Amino acid sequence: MTPDGETGTEVPALVGHRVVRPRQQVEDALRAAVLNGRLRTGERLPAEAELARQFNVSRPTVREALTALQSQGLIRKLPGAGGGSFVQAVDHHALGEIVQTSVHNLLQLGSVSFDEVSMVRQHLEVPAAVLAAARRTDDDVAELRRILKEQRIRSVDDPDVPGLDAEFHIAIAQISGNRVLAALVYAVHRESEPVSYLELSAEVGRETYLQHEAIVDAIAAGDAAAAEAAITAHLSYLRAHIKAANVGPAAPRD
Known part of the structure; x- marks a missing residue:
C-alpha cells in the first residue's frame, strides 16, 4: 500500500550513476585541467606513457x-623529437582557427558548396561593418587607411595582395568589438577569399580598391547605413566574379 492507501509498485531508490569509459574519463580530466588553468597555454603535456601511468x-x-581534445581545439600535436601535445590557446583567435579548419574540410569533402560559404561571409561581414562604423576609434581608422595605402601601391600580381585583403576585412570585424563575430569572419573569409581563386585583372583590382576606400570612408564617418551599403556592394561584386570564374566547392588553394 502507498501512504495514501492505494496499491502501487514501490519505486527503488536511485543509487546508480552513469559509468564513463576510461577514455572519456581521461579526456574529461585533461579538458578540465586546460579550462581551469592548471595546464597553461603553450604548456607541453606529459608523454603518453606518463599519462597512461598517471591515469592507470x-x-x-x-x-x-x-x-579528441585535438579535434576540439584544446591541444595541438607536433611531430618530431621536440614535439608532443601542447595546450592550445582557448580564446576567440583559437575559435577562428578551429572554424576555418572545419569549413575547409567540409569544402574539400564537397559537403558544402563554395557559394554557401561565400554567402555566409556576406551575412557576417555586413553587420561587422555596421558595428565598426558605430565603434571605430581614430586609431582604428588610421589602421584601415594604412592597409588601403599598401593595397594602392601593389599590383594585382603581387603575392602580398591576398594577405592584405584578408587583413582589411578581418580588421573591420575586429573593430566591430564583437570577438566571436571577428573569429567567424576570420574563418569564413580565409575559406572564401576571392583573391585566392581568381586571376585578377587590373580593372578588377582598381574597382576592388575603390570599393575598399568607400567602406573605410563610411566607417570613418560613423555612417552605419553607408558602411552597410558599401560592403554589401563590394561582397556582391566579388561573389559575381567568383561565379563567373566557375569556382567549385573544392577549388584548389595556394
Missing part, C-alpha cells in the same frame, strides 16, 4: 583522449 590506463586510451 593503456596508452591507446590516452591516445584516443588526446585525439
